Amino acid sequence: MLGIDWIKILIHFAVFVVLAVGLYLLLYKPVLRFIRTRQENIQKDIDQGNALKEEGEAQKAAYDGKIAAIEEERDRILAEAESRKQEILDEARARAKEESDALIADAKRRAEAAEEAATAQLQQDAGKIAVDIAGEILQREISQEENEKIILDCLKAWSDHD
Amino acid sequence: MTNIHVTLSAPLSSETEAALEAWLTKRYGQHTVVYHIDESILGGIVIFDGERVYDGSIKSMLKTLK
Numbered sequence: 001m002l003g004i005d006w007i008k009i010l011i012h013f014a015v016f017v018v019l020a021v022g023l024y025l026l027l028y029k030p031v032l033r034f035i036r037t038r039q040e041n042i043q044k045d046i047d048q049g050n051a052l053k054e055e056g057e058a059q060k061a062a063y064d065g066k067i068a069a070i071e072e073e074r075d076r077i078l079a080e081a082e083s084r085k086q087e088i089l090d091e092a093r094a095r096a097k098e099e100s101d102a103l104i105a106d107a108k109r110r111a112e113a114a115e116e117a118a119t120a121q122l123q124q125d126a127g128k129i130a131v132d133i134a135g136e137i138l139q140r141e142i143s144q145e146e147n148e149k150i151i152l153d154c155l156k157a158w159s160d161h162d
Numbered sequence: 163m164t165n166i167h168v169t170l171s172a173p174l175s176s177e178t179e180a181a182l183e184a185w186l187t188k189r190y191g192q193h194t195v196v197y198h199i200d201e202s203i204l205g206g207i208v209i210f211d212g213e214r215v216y217d218g219s220i221k222s223m224l225k226t227l228k
Contacts, residue, residue, distance in 0.1 A: 127227075135204060135224045142205045142220070147171065148178040151207045154218030155185045 164193040169200050169208040169219070182207075 166186060174182065186193055190211065203219035210216075 131224050131227050134227075135220070138220055138224075139201075139204050144172065144175070147205045148175060150205060150220070151170075151174070151178060151218065152181060154207055154216070155182065158216055158218075159185065159188075 164190040164211055165196070166190065166193050166212075167196050167198060167210045169198040169203060169210075171201050171203050171205050171219075172199065173197075 168182070183195070186195065186209075203221045204224070205220040206218045206223070208215065208217050208219050208222075
């Protein structure tokens with residue numbers, strides 16, 4: 001008929017089937033197993049990487065939170081320090097003003113006291129000078145009669161007193 | 163008898179001296195008087211009876227004024 005050798009074709013088919021089965025058993029399965037193992041390893045690495053990434057992100061979030069808390073604490077401390085600084089400055093200004101007012105008042109009081117003392121001293125000195133002058137005038141001017149009248153007045157006064 | 167010291171700036175007239183003697187006799191009875199002249203008292207009289215001083219000098223009056 002067409003010169004087809006069905007026996008050869010059958011033999012070739014049989015060889016092909018045997019080869020295919022052999023290849024399937026000897027090559028395909030190990031390769032497939034290798035590929036699956038490799039895929040599993042890659043997946044495991046991917047999972048591990050994802051886990052590490054998530055852990056890193058969690059740690060980053062935690063650090064970010066800590067940094068935010070630290071920055072907030074820093075800002076609070078700075079604000080508190082600024083407030084305290086202002087309080088100290090205000091207190092120092094108030095104290096300095098109080099002390100300067102006291103010094104001014106004390107100086108004024110001392111000046112007034114010195115003025116009063118000087119005035120009193122002046123009056124006292126003037127009084128002493130006046131009395132000294134009066135004494136000198138009396139010593140020169142007092143007459144015998146006036147002197148004896150003073151003596152008699154004294155005697156009378158001492159008698160009245162006793 | 164009381165011994166009395168009388169200090170004056172100048173001697174007294176006899177009338178005033180008599181008045182002083184009368185005053186001393188009335189006060190002390192029998193007594194002796196020693197007169198001292200001291201111009202620094204300026205005038206008036208100072209009587210010291212041994213215990214007490216009666217100071218009627220112009221000097222002490224001026225001192226009181228001072």
